[in-house]
Amino acid sequence: MKTLVWVEHDGGAIKDATLSAVTAAAKLGEVHLLVAGKGVGGVAEAAAKIAGVGKVHVADDAAFDHALAENVAPLVVELMGSHDAFVAPATSNAKNIAPRVAALLDVMQISDILSIESADTFTRPTYAGNAIATVQSSDAKKVITVRTTAFDKAARDGGSGTVEAVASTGDKGLSRFVGAEISKSERPELTSAKVIVSGGRALQNGENFKTIIEPLADKLGAAVGASRAAVDAGYVPNDYQVGQTGKIVAPEVYIAIGISGAIQHLAGMKDSKTIIAINKDEDAPIFQIADIGLVADLFKAVPELTGKI
């Protein structure tokens, strides 16, 4: 089977999510990559070095800048003439593009796979991860998004793929990129951090995130996450949300501070290796899945903790 993997990049660097998708694709067969964007020659060179990669298809055109689904999907469909599976990490770009590809190919996408049981059978989470379904696809071509926390990352080097330019399928003129407000941070990215410190509604405001959560995160070299309640209340930006409908994370250590542990939040972090919870309510549901729990007022305990490490 020939797979085509969506390379998630920011114009310069390849995102870790791509590496997990490569590992998944390698279980299906030959791994080809697709690098789309404007001025992405360097990205393609780097992509060719990823371990196990055969060919890198590069589509260098302004039409693919910002990964507009309306323009990228026809490009993928074109390439799927000679591939059997489109495999993408479940990033916001790929979640936008892949179903558009699937519908154009008349296949049913398999979202967020956790494992590959055979060439046509996969497991995937449903109901906020409370039910794991094993599904078999009858479609000739597969369109798959990959839960990146469920697959190891392929090595960034060791590969010797060939780079091949593909003709642009052009700008379909349906949509236009207007602008972006991208959060800038020196901290590690949420989805690839080894340690995450997350805050919930109990933080009360954005200022407390800065003075209580961030210093602890800085000491631990951790990324900062949040519950939906903290995001909705405007304490932190939307891209901090961990959960069923936010980011899925599985760090070595996840520290949940002032988060109750609703199923929608657990869905995004319960595969973390070690879960630590700090909550003043000893009956908070988060303690049912925490490996280490501290029943305490976060406004006292967290500064004390930060001071002692």
Next chain:
Amino acid sequence: MKILVPVKRVIDYNVKPRVKADGTGVDLSNVKMSMNPFDEIAVEEAIRLKEKGVASEIVAVSIGPAKAQETLRTALAMGADRAILIQTDDEVEPLGVAKLLAKVADEEAPGLVILGKQAIDDDSNQTGQMLAALLGWGQGTFASKVEVDGDTVNVTREVDGGLETVALNTPAIVTTDLRLNEPRYASLPNIMKAKSKPLATKAPADYGVDVAPRLKTLSVAEPPKRVAGAKVADVDELVAKLKALGVVA
């Protein structure tokens, strides 16, 4: 313009789903069912666009069992004008749903279709994008802001790194994220009024669409269970644990 809002009847978000002992699915008997929360946000957004004079009519559509009427009545009580139930007891996958919705869109010629980004039961996050593909329209997914400006709709999207804005020609597809708005509750008088709003019932066959599933669910299992660990007495003990884990020196 007319706005089409697809709404799905799903398990209520407050209920903890239980896998059936025979591993065939999730037990939905005697479980509270509600409108998918993202679809409530979609209905709310459509109503706000109508209140602003941008939208003229709101049509809610659901594909599902007879009971999905309740979900449509909720949409009508919130402020939708009429509803269409495409009734079936079979499970219809996002691809099939998108195909049916594409036919409804052909008939109704809406300026916008606003869907939820994700149904909280199948967690697919596909239908809106598929519908956009089938109709050949632009798509503004994971929306936290929607502004209609003549023949263009500007959609601010929640993306991995923050926010992004795209401009789409109408007609277009929008899918909602959590921050788009806070849905209203239907008032009692509006719930009463909704009972007499038009609700048409159709069947998938009326649209000549093949909705046979492409994915076969072989089994459904519970995820591995985590067991609660120990509580520590104070911060010093927690520091010791962090040291043992190797995250602090």
